[in-house]
Amino acid sequence: MSFEITKDYLDHIHHLVTKNKNSELLKLLEEVHYADITEIIEELPIEDGLYIIKLLDSDKTSDVIAELDEDTRESILKGLSSKEIAEEIDELDTDDAADIIAELPEGQKEEVISHIEDAEHAKDIVELLRYDEDTAGGLMAKELVKVNENWNVLTCVKEMRAQAEQVTRVHSIYVVDDDNKLKGRLSLKDLLTTSTRTAIKDVYIRKVDSVNVNDKAEDVARIMQKYDLEAIPVVDEIGHLVGRITIDDIIDVIREEAEKDYQLAAGISQDVEADDTIWELTKARLPWLILALLGGFISVSILGSFSVAMNNYKELFFFTPLIAAMAGNVGVQSSAIVVQGLANNSLKGSLLSRLLKEVSLSLLNGLTLAILLMSIGLYFLGFNYKIGITVAISLISVIIIASIIGTFVPIILDKRGIDPALATGPFITTSNDIFGILIYFTIAKLILGF
Amino acid sequence: MSFEITKDYLDHIHHLVTKNKNSELLKLLEEVHYADITEIIEELPIEDGLYIIKLLDSDKTSDVIAELDEDTRESILKGLSSKEIAEEIDELDTDDAADIIAELPEGQKEEVISHIEDAEHAKDIVELLRYDEDTAGGLMAKELVKVNENWNVLTCVKEMRAQAEQVTRVHSIYVVDDDNKLKGRLSLKDLLTTSTRTAIKDVYIRKVDSVNVNDKAEDVARIMQKYDLEAIPVVDEIGHLVGRITIDDIIDVIREEAEKDYQLAAGISQDVEADDTIWELTKARLPWLILALLGGFISVSILGSFSVAMNNYKELFFFTPLIAAMAGNVGVQSSAIVVQGLANNSLKGSLLSRLLKEVSLSLLNGLTLAILLMSIGLYFLGFNYKIGITVAISLISVIIIASIIGTFVPIILDKRGIDPALATGPFITTSNDIFGILIYFTIAKLILGF
Numbered sequence: 001m002s003f004e005i006t007k008d009y010l011d012h013i014h015h016l017v018t019k020n021k022n023s024e025l026l027k028l029l030e031e032v033h034y035a036d037i038t039e040i041i042e043e044l045p046i047e048d049g050l051y052i053i054k055l056l057d058s059d060k061t062s063d064v065i066a067e068l069d070e071d072t073r074e075s076i077l078k079g080l081s082s083k084e085i086a087e088e089i090d091e092l093d094t095d096d097a098a099d100i101i102a103e104l105p106e107g108q109k110e111e112v113i114s115h116i117e118d119a120e121h122a123k124d125i126v127e128l129l130r131y132d133e134d135t136a137g138g139l140m141a142k143e144l145v146k147v148n149e150n151w152n153v154l155t156c157v158k159e160m161r162a163q164a165e166q167v168t169r170v171h172s173i174y175v176v177d178d179d180n181k182l183k184g185r186l187s188l189k190d191l192l193t194t195s196t197r198t199a200i201k202d203v204y205i206r207k208v209d210s211v212n213v214n215d216k217a218e219d220v221a222r223i224m225q226k227y228d229l230e231a232i233p234v235v236d237e238i239g240h241l242v243g244r245i246t247i248d249d250i251i252d253v254i255r256e257e258a259e260k261d262y263q264l265a266a267g268i269s270q271d272v273e274a275d276d277t278i279w280e281l282t283k284a285r286l287p288w289l290i291l292a293l294l295g296g297f298i299s300v301s302i303l304g305s306f307s308v309a310m311n312n313y314k315e316l317f318f319f320t321p322l323i324a325a326m327a328g329n330v331g332v333q334s335s336a337i338v339v340q341g342l343a344n345n346s347l348k349g350s351l352l353s354r355l356l357k358e359v360s361l362s363l364l365n366g367l368t369l370a371i372l373l374m375s376i377g378l379y380f381l382g383f384n385y386k387i388g389i390t391v392a393i394s395l396i397s398v399i400i401i402a403s404i405i406g407t408f409v410p411i412i413l414d415k416r417g418i419d420p421a422l423a424t425g426p427f428i429t430t431s432n433d434i435f436g437i438l439i440y441f442t443i444a445k446l447i448l449g450f
Numbered sequence: 451m452s453f454e455i456t457k458d459y460l461d462h463i464h465h466l467v468t469k470n471k472n473s474e475l476l477k478l479l480e481e482v483h484y485a486d487i488t489e490i491i492e493e494l495p496i497e498d499g500l501y502i503i504k505l506l507d508s509d510k511t512s513d514v515i516a517e518l519d520e521d522t523r524e525s526i527l528k529g530l531s532s533k534e535i536a537e538e539i540d541e542l543d544t545d546d547a548a549d550i551i552a553e554l555p556e557g558q559k560e561e562v563i564s565h566i567e568d569a570e571h572a573k574d575i576v577e578l579l580r581y582d583e584d585t586a587g588g589l590m591a592k593e594l595v596k597v598n599e600n601w602n603v604l605t606c607v608k609e610m611r612a613q614a615e616q617v618t619r620v621h622s623i624y625v626v627d628d629d630n631k632l633k634g635r636l637s638l639k640d641l642l643t644t645s646t647r648t649a650i651k652d653v654y655i656r657k658v659d660s661v662n663v664n665d666k667a668e669d670v671a672r673i674m675q676k677y678d679l680e681a682i683p684v685v686d687e688i689g690h691l692v693g694r695i696t697i698d699d700i701i702d703v704i705r706e707e708a709e710k711d712y713q714l715a716a717g718i719s720q721d722v723e724a725d726d727t728i729w730e731l732t733k734a735r736l737p738w739l740i741l742a743l744l745g746g747f748i749s750v751s752i753l754g755s756f757s758v759a760m761n762n763y764k765e766l767f768f769f770t771p772l773i774a775a776m777a778g779n780v781g782v783q784s785s786a787i788v789v790q791g792l793a794n795n796s797l798k799g800s801l802l803s804r805l806l807k808e809v810s811l812s813l814l815n816g817l818t819l820a821i822l823l824m825s826i827g828l829y830f831l832g833f834n835y836k837i838g839i840t841v842a843i844s845l846i847s848v849i850i851i852a853s854i855i856g857t858f859v860p861i862i863l864d865k866r867g868i869d870p871a872l873a874t875g876p877f878i879t880t881s882n883d884i885f886g887i888l889i890y891f892t893i894a895k896l897i898l899g900f
Contacts, residue, residue, distance in 0.1 A: 035676045043798065069796065161643055188638055193611055226485045228698055230680065247697055248678055254701065258708030259790060265715055266786030266874060267779055274791035275798055278811045285783050286815055292779045293819050296772025297826060303768040310767075314760055317767045318753040321774045322746025325883055328778070329717055329742045329876050333735050336716030340709060341724035346519065348493065348725055361728045365736055369743055376747060424716060426779050433775055 005036070010043055017048045022055055029056065034063040042072050050079040062091035066100065071275070074103065082108055086115030094121065095141035095249065098128035128243075136220050137213040139253070140234045140243030146174040147200055149183050154196040156186075171231035174241055175204045182233055182241040184208050210235050213242055220245060221253045222345075260421070261339065265332070267292075267426040288426040295430035299324070299437050306441040309450045315387050316444055320437055323394060326369070327402040327436030328429035334358065334406030335424045342414050343421075354407060362403040366396035390447045394440040401439060402432045455486070460493055467498045472505055479506065484513040492522050500529040512541035516550065521725070524553065532558055536565030544571065545591035545699065548578035578693075586670050587663040589703070590684045590693030596624040597650055599633050604646040606636075621681035624691055625654045632683055632691040634658050660685050663692055670695060671703045672795075710871070711789065715782075717742075717876040738876045745880030749774070749887050756891040759900045765837050766894055770887055773844060776819070777852040777886030778879035784808065784856030785874045792864050793871075804857060812853040816846035840897045844890040851889060852882045 016025045029037060029052070037056075041049035041064065053061045053076060065073060065088050077085060077100075085104075089097045089112065101109055109129075116122040124142035131137025145163045147156045160173065173186040184206040194203055210233045211220050224232055224247060234243040260271065267288035272280055299320075309316055341347035347354075370392040377383045377391065406428055410420035444450075466475045479487060479502070487506075491499035491514065503511045503526060515523060515538050527535060527550075535554075539547045539562065551559055559579075566572040574592035581587025595613045597606045610623065623636040635658040636650065644653055660683045661670050674682055674697060684693040710721065717738035722730055749770075759766055791797035797804075820842040827833045827841065856878055860870035894900075 033677060035678070225701060227483060228485070230697065247680065247701075251675060251697075251701060251704065255704060255708070258705065258712070262708070262712050262715060262790065263786060265712060266782045268783055268786060272787065273794075273796055274787050274804075275796065278807065278814065281787070281811055282814055285780075285811075286818060288783070289776065289779060289815060289819055290822065292775050293772070293822060296769075296775055297831070299771040299775075300768045301831070303771070304765070307764060307768075310760060310764055314757060315754070317760075317770075318750045318757075319746075320767075320771050321749040321753070321883055321887060322743070324771045324774065325742050325746050325749075325778075325880065326739065328775075328879070329739060330735075332716045333718055333738070336713060336718060337722065337724050337731070340712065344723075346723055346725065354724075357728065361731055361735075364728065364732055365739060368736060369739055372740065372743060381747070381751070429779070430775065433771055437771060 005039055005043060010040065013040060013052075014044060014048055017044075017051045025052070025055060034060055035067060038064045038067040041076070042069060046072070046075045046079070049076055053080070054084075058087050059091050062088040066092055066096040069273075070103065073100070077104065082111040083115045085112045086117075089125070090117055090121065093141045093143050094124045094128055095139065097121070097125050099133075101125060102129060102133070131213065134217045135213065136211045136215040136217065136234050136245060137243070139217055139220065139249050140213070140245045142243050144174060144233070144241075144244040145172075146176050146241060147186065149175050149177055149201050149204065151200050152196070153191065153194050153198045153200065153203070156200055157191070157196070171244075171246065172208075172233075174208070174233050174244075175200060176241050180241055181239045182208065182210055182235050185233075208233065211245070212237070217253050218257060221250045221257070224250050225254075257343075261343065261424075264419070264421040265336065265339075265424040292426050292430050295434055298434050302434070302437050302441065306445070306450075309441070309444065309448070312450060313384075313387060313444070313448055315383055316390070316441070316448075319391050320440070323391070323398055323436050323440045324433040326395060327398045327432040330362065330365070330399050330402040331406035331428045331432035332424055334362075334403040335410050335420075335428050338407050338410045339420050339424050342410065351411070355404070358403050358407045359400060362400045363396070366399035369399070370395050386448060390444045391440075393447070394443045397443060398436045398439050401435060405432060405435065455489055455493060460490065463490065463502075464494060464498055467494075467501045475502070475505060484510055485517060487511075488514045488517040491526075492519060496522070496525045496529070500526055503530070504534075508537050509541050512538040516542055516546040519723075520553065523550070527554065532561040533565045535562045536567075539575070540567055540571065543591045543593050544574045544578055545589065547571075547575050549583075551575060552579060552583070581663065584667045585663065586661045586665040586667065586684050586695060587693070589667055589670065589699050590663070590695045592693050594624060594683070594691075594694040595622075596626050596691060597636065599625050599627055599651050599654065601650050602646070603641065603644050603648045603650065603653070606650055607641070607646070621694075621696065622658075622683075624658070624683050624694075625650060626691050630691055631689045632658065632660055632685050635683075658683065661695070662687070667703050668707060671700045671707070674700050675704075707793075711793065711874075714869070714871040715786065715789075715874040742876050742880050745884055748884050752884070752887050752891065756895070756900075759891070759894065759898070762900060763834075763837060763894070763898055765833055766840070766891070766898075769841050770890070773841070773848055773886050773890045774883040776845060777848045777882040780812065780815070780849050780852040781856035781878045781882035782874055784812075784853040785860050785870075785878050788857050788860045789870050789874050792860065801858075801861070805854070808853050808857045809850060812850045813846070816849035819849070820845050836898060840894045841890075843897070844893045847893060848886045848889050851885060855882060855885065 013025070013028070016028070037052070037060070041052060049072065053064065065076065068076065089100065101112060104112060113122055113126060116125070128137070128142065145160055147159060151159070173188060173191065174182060175184045175186060177183055184204045185208040186200065186204045190203065209223070209227060209229060211223065213234050213236050220232065230247045232245050233241055234245060236242050263271070268284045269287055270284045272284040303317070303320065338347065373395060374388050374392050377388045378385065409428060410423040413423055414420040463475070463478070466478070487510070491502060499522065503514065515526065518526065539550065551562060554562060563572055563576060566575070578587070578592065595610055597609060601609070623638065623641065624632060625634045625636060627633055634654045634656040636654045640653060659673070659677060659679060661673065663684050663686050670682065680697045682695050683691055684695060686692050713721070718734045719737055720734045722734040753767070753770065788797065823845060824838050824842050827838045828835065859878060860873040863873055864870040
């Protein structure tokens with residue numbers, strides 16, 4: 001199964017929109033999943049998207065709006081009145097609703113909220129707006145199914161039917177006391193197999209994992225993955241049940257975390273996409289390039305200070321990009337392994353054992369590469385023997401130092417509470433370039449004595 | 451909530467194991483979640499882990515074994531007899547069971563399978579072993595809840611109770627015909643609210659998303675994310691319901707995919723971890739370093755061929771690492787954005803518009819950096835005016851070319867069915883180093899005329 005959006009299909013929809021063929025459009029899109037309509041709207045001109053959103057029923061378009069990428073959503077919402085936005089919000093779960101309202105211009109937020117029909121829904125959304133988006137409170141929805149420990153199974157099933165109307169997926173039934181304090185859970189499966197007269201008190205499981213409303217989103221993700229949970233209840237400081245986080249929201253957290261690490265490793269400092277504006281892309285990329293440029297100037301100065309070597313050993317200068325590249329590559333390799341180890345919590349053993357391992361690993365790699373370098377350099381390219389030895393020894397030293405820097409910088413950053421992924425990008429390549437060149441020429445000076 | 455494993459705690463367990471204090475160990479670990487026991491065993495010496503596995507009940511240890519990292523699991527399983535392994539397998543869902551058996555040495559597989567008590571379970575596992583691990587068949591479990599379209603709700607609930615015993619989480623109830631062909635689904639929620647005499651035929655939803663047993667794991671992940679599914683049924687070529695994939699398995703696919711991209715970007719060619727052996731780490735890292743070394747030799751030759759410039763313009767050579775570093779960084783930035791766009795399916799617009807955008811973006815970055823370079827170079831470091839102009843013009847050209855290469859190499863790889871993430875690693879930095887240096891000296895020769 002998979003819905004293929006072809007250019008012909010898009011052209012056809014564009015044609016129908018242009019000619020105002022509403023009934024044909026409605027018929028065409030009737031059976032299409034909202035996730036596919038989202039993709040269609042992202043591919044079409046904004047005016048077409050807006051036309052479709054206004055044409056379709058808001059029980060379908062609300063999900064489309066929630067799924068759209070941020071830029072398209074912003075453009076679409078600009079074309080809707082506050083009342084129309086509120087109608088979409090009415091159909092959404094509180095977590096998606098709050099996310100959308102949070103993106104609106106400051107002045108419009110209250111206006112939209114005032115148009116929400118269901119007062120309870122509006123109150124829940126306003127509550128969610130209070131929380132930071134990177135916390136459990138920012139992820140949770142108010143929709144959940146809860147029962148009182150003092151009910152029996154029959155009351156419970158009746159109450160649940162009412163509550164379940166508003167909840168897309170019932171994962172667990174949470175059990176609370178009269179004060180709304182979380183006491184435990186009931187599984188839907190258990191409920192199916194228990195007599196209706198049984199008291200909830202007698203059947204519920206008194207142990208339930210929960211997170212605090214202020215817990216960090218990535219900690220929630222870690223807990224839900226580790227304990228293999230599909231939903232987790234959220235409690236406030238004094239144990240009141242205030243919301244529920246489901247696994248689909250956690251998938252987004254995991255993906256965003258991985259994408260952020262990847263972007264940092266590539267020297268992109270914020271969450272940008274290929275289709276962002278040139279200005280946004282420049283803001284994300286230029287700072288790292290400036291860092292690399294300044295680092296480059298340090299290499300220029302180092303090379304300048306060794307310029308006397310040009311008189312007798314000009315080949316030395318031909319090898320600087322090679323040495324710098326090896327230092328950069330080794331540094332990035334070492335740091336990437338450590339960053340992933342830190343992210344997965346799989347880094348074990350003492351610092352000393354890690355140091356020994358890294359040194360022996362890079363000695364092994366360095367020796368192999370040095371032998372390769374000597375063979376190619378001396379036999380095929382016919383370089384001076386002394387230069388060959390100098391470059392080979394420098395290569396081994398540079399690889400060892402670069403791998404030590406690559407291993408320990410992320411560990412140190414992590415200990416200081418800084419995101420270690422920072423260390424895998426231009427930061428480590430630039431500093432390893434500088435160290436590499438400095439070590440190389442220092443060793444050359446010692447061996448060749450210029 | 452979070453369980454903290456301290457050094458004292460581990461020492462205490464080690465002590466209990468050494469002194470064979472079984473009852474104390476059992477009491478201590480009784481209330482501990484299997485995911486925490488997994489972590490404890492990963493931190494302890496293998497013999498301690500084995501001791502604990504043998505001590506605890508297999509309804510708990512089976513989950514521990516399934517959760518252990520591959521290396522620890524291999525060591526633990528070596529310490530168990532085939533019969534003991536089969537006892538653990540008996541407790542596991544078919545998907546986890548098949549994964550573990552697939553890791554066993556060839557000769558032991560059949561022996562373990564022959565010791566599985568439940569013949570049906572063994573048959574299901576053998577069936578799963580047939581599928582490639584990167585396909586829907588490799589991800590799915592045989593455990594699911596299905597009902598016949600010809601039953602009524604009462605029969606259905608009765609049958610479900612029996613089936614549900616073996617299924618950890620009931621997401622959807624699948625409806626099949628007499629021939630086991632997938633016809634639709636019933637939600638547990640709907641079942642709760644329907645009279646027991648209703649025929650299933652009259653209430654089930656005739657539309658259900660499914661995947662084919664041979665579909666690729668990453669496609670399944672994409673579909674489940676896009677359509678926000680927590681479980682999806684798997685059918686064979688002729689539509690028979692053969693299994694079910696749940697969202698927790700998909701999370702692993704998403705994470706592994708992201709980790710693989712990240713490792714490729716860092717020049718690590720296979721799935722390694724910080725705690726792998728030096729030999730495994732070398733195998734993953736050395737090939738990329740050899741590639742970088744060979745690329746480095748090309749730079750050496752290019753620089754050698756321009757060595758005449760050293761007579762009058764030796765400063766030119768000081769700037770080579772700077773130019774090479776900028777080319778590498780820009781190339782990695784551009785390729786990373788494209789690779790993520792390809793992975794998220796968010797890359798839109800024609801190749802020409804992408805080219806124009808990339809060129810204007812890099813022109814903007816290039817000009818900014820060139821002005822910065824001129825100011826620093828001329829005013830602070832006192833470089834020759836002509837050299838300054840040469841380096842600045844080269845920098846702009848190199849940045850434009852590097853970003854074009856960085857953008858199009860992944861697009862071309864992707865079109866040819868090669869993983870575009872390959873392009874973000876040492877491959878692009880090495881080739882951009884070479885192009886950068888070649889462009890730089892060619893421009894210098896044109897301007898300075900050596």
